[in-house]
Amino acid sequence: QVQLQESGPGLVKPSETLSLTCIVSGGSVSSGSHYWSWIRQPPGKGLEWIGYIYYSGNTNYNPSLKSRVTISLDTFKNQFSLRLSSVTAADTALYYCARSGSYDYAFDIWGQGTMVTVSS
Amino acid sequence: DIQMTQSPSSLSASVGDRVTITCRASQSISSYLNWYQQKPGKAPKLLITAASSLQSGVPSRFSGSGSGTDFTLTISSLQPEDFATYYCQQSYSALLTFGGGTKVEIK
Numbered sequence: 001q002v003q004l005q006e007s008g009p010g011l012v013k014p015s016e017t018l019s020l021t022c023i024v025s026g027g028s029v030s031s032g033s034h035y036w037s038w039i040r041q042p043p044g045k046g047l048e049w050i051g052y053i054y055y056s057g058n059t060n061y062n063p064s065l066k067s068r069v070t071i072s073l074d075t076f077k078n079q080f081s082l083r084l085s086s087v088t089a090a091d092t093a094l095y096y097c098a099r100s101g102s103y104d105y106a107f108d109i110w111g112q113g114t115m116v117t118v119s120s
Numbered sequence: 121d122i123q124m125t126q127s128p129s130s131l132s133a134s135v136g137d138r139v140t141i142t143c144r145a146s147q148s149i150s151s152y153l154n155w156y157q158q159k160p161g162k163a164p165k166l167l168i169t170a171a172s173s174l175q176s177g178v179p180s181r182f183s184g185s186g187s188g189t190d191f192t193l194t195i196s197s198l199q200p201e202d203f204a205t206y207y208c209q210q211s212y213s214a215l216l217t218f219g220g221g222t223k224v225e226i227k
Contacts, residue, residue, distance in 0.1 A: 037216075046207065046218055046219070046220045046221045047164065047207055047209075047218040047221075048218070049215075049216040049217065049218070060214055062215060063121075063215065096163055096164075098163075100211075104152070104154070104169050104170060104211055105152075105154075105211035105216060106154040106166055106169040106209070106211060107154075107156070107164070107166060107209070108166045108175070110163035110164060110165075111163065112162075112163055113163055
């Protein structure tokens with residue numbers, strides 16, 4: 001079955017760039033049936049969708065983060081990545097990668113999440 | 121942005137109780153509404169899509185209903201493993217948004 005696994009630094013300094021990767025196993029990021037998203041959850045709070053990428057390379061970002069976010073796809077490594085620039089303490093969160101259907105945009109497969117803390 | 125408002129934000133219930141959680145959209149979203157269950161330290165799990173379609177493997181005590189702006193998630197007989205936080209999510213607009221969550225606690 002399809003599994004997602006996030007990886008990346010757990011600590012990022014303020015004003016620097018957060019970079020995370022999601023490795024996809026048991027399925028292909030080149031599938032035209034799915035979108036590949038990043039979602040975050042600050043400690044003790046709710047879920048915020050960051051953005052998604054399609055196999056074609058098309059992206060869609062949350063406008064509240066759009067100026068700082070880049071999501072990219074590596075079909076050879078079967079993974080996708082998140083870059084979030086100019087981070088502040090408000091970006092401290094548990095970051096999830098997730099798959100959604102191209103029809104219903106429901107997140108049916110999630111990674112386990114990786115905690116990123118922004119602190120000097 | 122389409123705002124998703126869940127109520128209540130938390131509730132206490134006993135095993136066997138019938139539990140209803142409400143999700144209201146700030147504008148009509150047809151049936152583009154999904155429900156998730158999240159347990160502490162775990163990623164959310166998809167329960168229901170398109171307002172009322174139960175995901176494979178999800179117990180039949182879970183059900184969803186509604187369309188337009190008002191939606192409900194019902195657990196017909198609460199089980200010990202159902203104590204968790206539940207989120208709704210709209211997929212009507214390009215900006216995907218979640219409700220604030222409803223925490224179901226043991227009474």
